[in-house]
Amino acid sequence: MTRITTTPTGVVPVVEIDDPGDAEPLVTALLAGGVSTVEITLRTDGALGAIRRVAATPGVTVGAGTVLEPDQATAAAAAGARFIVSPGLDEAVVERARAVGLLAVPGVATASELQLARKVGLRLVKIFPAKQLGGPDFVAALSAPFPDMLFMPSGGVDPDSAAAYAKVRVVAALGSGWIAPRNLIRAHEFDEITRRCSIIRDLFEGGVRP
Numbered sequence: 001m002t003r004i005t006t007t008p009t010g011v012v013p014v015v016e017i018d019d020p021g022d023a024e025p026l027v028t029a030l031l032a033g034g035v036s037t038v039e040i041t042l043r044t045d046g047a048l049g050a051i052r053r054v055a056a057t058p059g060v061t062v063g064a065g066t067v068l069e070p071d072q073a074t075a076a077a078a079a080g081a082r083f084i085v086s087p088g089l090d091e092a093v094v095e096r097a098r099a100v101g102l103l104a105v106p107g108v109a110t111a112s113e114l115q116l117a118r119k120v121g122l123r124l125v126k127i128f129p130a131k132q133l134g135g136p137d138f139v140a141a142l143s144a145p146f147p148d149m150l151f152m153p154s155g156g157v158d159p160d161s162a163a164a165y166a167k168v169r170v171v172a173a174l175g176s177g178w179i180a181p182r183n184l185i186r187a188h189e190f191d192e193i194t195r196r197c198s199i200i201r202d203l204f205e206g207g208v209r210p
């Protein structure tokens with residue numbers, strides 16, 4: 001099986017953008033907070049346009065989230081995305097992502113799904129919904145039989161959990177919708193987004209790693 005590179009790492013804001021024109025100030029806010037990777041979910045009409053704008057910004061890695069169909073992976077690649085994230089594991093989506101040169105990070109919630117992800121050659125997966133599944137303790141327990149897998153918890157990741165995830169050796173990245181929620185983007189509260197970036201980054205990247 002082809003082994004896919006295990007990036008992104010670090011803090012990954014998960015965002016919904018309605019107006020592609022908000023992409024540039026959002027990226028400026030993320031970079032000011034020390035974050036250079038962003039997942040833009042394909043839940044809005046403006047998502048692909050926003051990905052195109054972010055992809056044109058030097059020093060930023062953009063991915064497409066909520067990728068449910070193979071054709072969405074193709075569209076994300078054409079827009080300049082470097083990776084895709086899905087809520088669940090769909091082998092057809094993973095294969096299309098590979099075909100168009102993207103890293104696929106599917107969501108898993110059980111050992112069976114994780115074993116299948118490993119079987120198809122993946123080494124980085126999303127744990128979703130992380131908070132509801134049990135948070136850092138769940139990730140640590142699920143990872144025990146799979147020492148060659150890395151994880152990106154997503155769902156309910158906030159300041160209360162970021163430092164705890166930092167202590168789990170196999171957590172390579174955090175997907176967080178708390179950093180730049182839709183209401184802050186719509187209201188152009190970009191200073192607040194920068195502040196939130198710094199909080200999560202400091203808690204996770206500055207945490208005590210095994």
